[in-house]
Structure formats: C-alpha cells, structure tokens
Amino acid sequence: AQRVTQPEKLLSVFKGAPVELKCNYSYSGSPELFWYVQYSRQRLQLLLRHISRESIKGFTADLNKGETSFHLKKPFAQEEDSAMYYCALLGGGTSYGKLTFGQGTILTVHP
C-alpha cells in the first residue's frame, strides 16, 4: 500500500531563514511525487513535481529513493510562503491521477 508521511504538523521559521518540510513515502513501484500548497483562503494548487526538477517560488525538492524522501526546501523563507503544504504520491497502473496525500504541514514564516 502506498503511504505519505509528513512528520511535522506545524513549522515556524523567521523570514530569511532556511526551511525544510519533510516528506517520506512508501511505494513499491517507481514513485511520482508532488508538493501541493494551499494559501489562506485559496484553493489547493500544485507547487512542484519531482519529474520537472524545477524551482518554483524558490522551492526545490529532490527525490531520494534510498531514503524514500521528497523534502521541500527553500534557502530563504518569505512571509508569503506561509501556507499549508501537502506532499502527494501518484498511484501507478490504472490509477490515473489518484493522489495519496500526506497530513500536511502548516508553515508559518514570521517577520
């Protein structure tokens, strides 16, 4: 069975500090992983996906198959990064677009 674990429910940092949101997964196949973000009063939206290997809003995430992790990092957090962040795993086979989400981490960036 596939599972996504985000061990931190809450994470607080100060503006300009580095931030790392942890995500670990369990999946028997080749994983496709995503980070979704939900800003206050907005809808859930895709932040980045590991396949594209790009940096979005200064965030990056590297898939580490050995540690089964996909941690989200940003070297210098900004106040506008405050949001709920969800790590998600895409099911394979016939599971077109079926995502398994972690519990989410609320990131608060203090001024």
Place this chain on the structure above:
Amino acid sequence: EPEVTQTPSHQVTQMGQEVILRCVPISNHLYFYWYRQILGQKVEFLVSFYNNEISEKSEIFDDQFSVERPDGSNFTLKIRSTKLEDSAMYFCASTLSGTGELFFGEGSRLTVL
C-alpha cells in the same frame, strides 16, 4: 485563467438526507476526481472518472456515493443517505492528462447534523 468551480460552498443537511455536490471542471480536461478532507485529517481520494465511467474508487466510496457527468460540463457527487461521518470538505479536481497535476476547486463544506 480557467478554474474548477464548485457549488455549494457550504451545505448543512440532516442525517439521512440526500446531498448533491456540483462541480464544473476545466472545459478541456478529461479526468475528474472527488477528494474529501475531514476536519484535521488528510485529503483522501474518493473516486476518479474518465471516459464517462468510474476508473477507480476508494473503499470510502461505498454504495451511498455516486458520481455523474450528466451534460458534458457538470460533474456531480451524490451522497444518497448522509451520515454524521460524511461531514467534510469535498474537493473536485480535474486534469487533462491524468499525470497528477490536478486542478482543484475551492471545495464544498458539508455539515451533517
């Protein structure tokens, strides 16, 4: 920019009543989904819909639930006889290619009394 829209934003109903949650996916998308989030818990997959039929459903999606795409634009989730534990935020999502880049609606909050 096109968006997924959901109605109602909040519905309060009595236990045992039928509820229909409506969604208008992005117009050229082909895959449609319902997810739900019980307060304080994770977002959970309910059902996926492609080519006018359910492609996958979770064990949560029992006989009380059904989905329909009646007219080529709306995508509805029906709960036939609501239970207290159906209280949750229900999210509709759509995507063009089934690759995991889902576009979500703002959600419909269902409260069952």
